[in-house]
Amino acid sequence: VARGDGVDALSRAGAEAADAADPLAGFRERFVLEDPERIYLDGNSLGRLPVATRDRLAAITAEWGERLVSGWPEWIDAPARAGEAIAGLIGAGPDEVVVSDSTTVNLFKLTSSVLDARGPGALVTDRHNFPTDRYVLEGLAAQRGVELRLFDGDPEPSTLPCGPGDVVVLSHVSYRSGALADLRALQAAASERGATVVWDLCHSAGALPVDLRAARAELAVGCTYKYLNAGPGAPAYLYVAEELHDRLRSPIWGWFGQRDQFAMERPYDPEPSIRRFLAGTPPILGLAAVEEGARLTAEAGIDALHAKSVALSELLIALHDARLAPLGFTLDSPRDPARRGSHVSLRHADAWRITRALIERADVIPDFRGPDSVRLGIAPLYTRYVDIWDAVDRLAGHVARGEHEAFDATPGRVT
Numbered sequence: 532v533a534r535g536d537g538v539d540a541l542s543r544a545g546a547e548a549a550d551a552a553d554p555l556a557g558f559r560e561r562f563v564l565e566d567p568e569r570i571y572l573d574g575n576s577l578g579r580l581p582v583a584t585r586d587r588l589a590a591i592t593a594e595w596g597e598r599l600v601s602g603w604p605e606w607i608d609a610p611a612r613a614g615e616a617i618a619g620l621i622g623a624g625p626d627e628v629v630v631s632d633s634t635t636v637n638l639f640k641l642t643s644s645v646l647d648a649r650g651p652g653a654l655v656t657d658r659h660n661f662p663t664d665r666y667v668l669e670g671l672a673a674q675r676g677v678e679l680r681l682f683d684g685d686p687e688p689s690t691l692p693c694g695p696g697d698v699v700v701l702s703h704v705s706y707r708s709g710a711l712a713d714l715r716a717l718q719a720a721a722s723e724r725g726a727t728v729v730w731d732l733c734h735s736a737g738a739l740p741v742d743l744r745a746a747r748a749e750l751a752v753g754c755t756y757k758y759l760n761a762g763p764g765a766p767a768y769l770y771v772a773e774e775l776h777d778r779l780r781s782p783i784w785g786w787f788g789q790r791d792q793f794a795m796e797r798p799y800d801p802e803p804s805i806r807r808f809l810a811g812t813p814p815i816l817g818l819a820a821v822e823e824g825a826r827l828t829a830e831a832g833i834d835a836l837h838a839k840s841v842a843l844s845e846l847l848i849a850l851h852d853a854r855l856a857p858l859g860f861t862l863d864s865p866r867d868p869a870r871r872g873s874h875v876s877l878r879h880a881d882a883w884r885i886t887r888a889l890i891e892r893a894d895v896i897p898d899f900r901g902p903d904s905v906r907l908g909i910a911p912l913y914t915r916y917v918d919i920w921d922a923v924d925r926l927a928g929h930v931a932r933g934e935h936e937a938f939d940a941t942p943g944r945v946t
């Protein structure tokens with residue numbers, strides 16, 4: 532495959548040429564890179580540390596030491612500030628997002644709030660949705676005695692099994708295959724049937740465009756430690772469309788959701804704004820990291836990031852076809868970039884041992900998703916074209932030489 536300049540696009544020189552022409556190349560230096568040889572393809576599980584975040588965390592830790600409790604008048608608005616920074620990345624209004632708790636807890640809060648407001652419909656999701664999403668729904672179904680309806684396959688607008696009063700939880704991008712759901716069409720189909728959708732944006736926000744308002748989405752949750760690079764355990768966000776603020780109420784009645792929080796003697800009366808979905812004292816260090824991560828993503832621009840993610844993924848898939856398919860790999864992600872998120876899953880009968888060999892012998896970090904997938908995450912802010920080329924080269928070499936066969940076939944506790 533020749534590039535315009537005559538260089539073979541599938542050669543290492545082709546990858547180097549693509550890096551030289553990459554308008555986002557400079558963003559790589561905005562991250563802490565202690566490990567020049569390491570190829571990190573797991574930014575979809577835990578993003579790298581931005582330099583600005585390292586510095587900001589040092590500053591806010593110092594602030595804690597100096598200001599102690601007098602820091603709160605400023606810190607108290609951090610959940611809304613971080614929410615506003617994320618809102619711009621997901622097509623939400625500035626007052627429609629707050630950062631709080633984990634994705635799991637936020638999913639519970641929003642789904643419960645719909646059940647409380649709209650009566651007992653069924654809870655609907657796909658059988659292969661991310662485990663925590665299914666567990667939250669299983670738990671709610673058991674607690675409230677409502678039906679849990681699991682469907683097979685990727686969600687499709689024409690067959691989405693929902694009706695009036697149901698709550699449907701859908702991942703925008705499948706954590707397993709990387710399949711990208713048609714958010715706008717699915718939202719329209721569900722709304723037409725009288726159902727409410729809670730979107731899970733964990734694998735899309737920060738890597739591809741999300742336009743919640745344009746899609747008339749009502750509710751969404753997502754994490755910040757994947758493509759938004761806010762760090763391990765950084766708090767998640769939730770989105771509630773403004774017109775629902777006065778109709779939905781969090782199932783956790785906490786003081787951070789209370790109107791006039793410091794008028795302490797009053798009974799619970801939630802804030803009219805998105806803040807009503809806050810519960811307890813927010814994690815100020817994590818929130819600072821969310822703000823920095825969102826800012827860096829906004830600076831690069833989501834459309835540019837998406838274009839680079841597609842180009843990197845297309846290179847990876849072309850190299851898979853040329854060099855990995857002959858070694859027993861098959862592509863488990865959609866070939867059409869319009870139907871794909873920002874990671875590529877490859878299946879192989881020996882996927883676990885291959886993942887271990889890659890990490891321990893080749894310094895390439897993907898992750899394993901059972902039973903047989905090697906998942907390669909493509910975080911466009913800091914991944915280079917040569918990283919993709921070198922990763923496939925090392926992967927092909929190790930498998931061709933059978934080096935993975937020295938590793939234990941039983942998956943470990945964290946995969």
Ligand SMILES: *Cc1c(COP(=O)(O)O)cnc(C)c1O
Pocket residue numbers: 633634635636661663664702706731733734754767
């Ligand atoms: C990563 C991920 C989560 C994580 O939930 P936490 O509460 O942050 O552990 C949830 N849903 C999906 C789809 C994910 O990919």
